[in-house]
Amino acid sequence: DIQMTQSPSSLSASVGDTVTITCRASQGIYNSLAWYQQKEGKAPKLLLSAASRLQSGVPPRFSGSGSGTDYTLTISSLQPEDFATYYCQQYYIARTFGQGTKVEI
């Protein structure tokens, strides 16, 4: 099975900051990586797929990059509505989520 190690587990930031969240896969996943945002009491929302493909309706301040085993989600100019928990998910073999990153004020 592919393990996903996501870091940090939480971070504190302010409106306007740029934040970066990383995910490392236990083996190469060939850009088969998605990023989700989850707010309290809600189902997750897909932000990006294929490591860097922004989903329709998602603001361009969200971006993804990476290759091989290492991937990054960057949120530029953090907005109040961005405070949430973020998860990576590999879909190269079966599916695995990272542990999540809570972005707090």
Place this chain on the structure above:
Amino acid sequence: EVQLVESGGGLIQPGGSLRVSCAVSGFTVSSAFMTWVRQAPGKGLEWVSIIYHDGRTDYADAVRGRFTISRDNSKNTLSLQMSSLRVEDTAIYYCARDVLSGDHWGQGTLVTVSS
């Protein structure tokens, strides 16, 4: 409009069995990759199972041999049969259309395993 509506959650004793279902509208389950994802109270997302459009299935190690994913093409529903339930299976269970089929999630159904 795409909709996924889970049902069947509830309180069950350890060792018991429960079936959760997902009623789908707006697309056919047989044409998509469909998954179950769970989230224990206050914890992160955990992938549980997938059924591919060709009927192949796969499971997380934590549930393999205890859970069975299936679909009913005539009713356009997805199901997860859970047996030998453990306290650690307590979670909200989400039905979702997989990211490779155009990601879409239901609202979840709570399964509580407790004596």
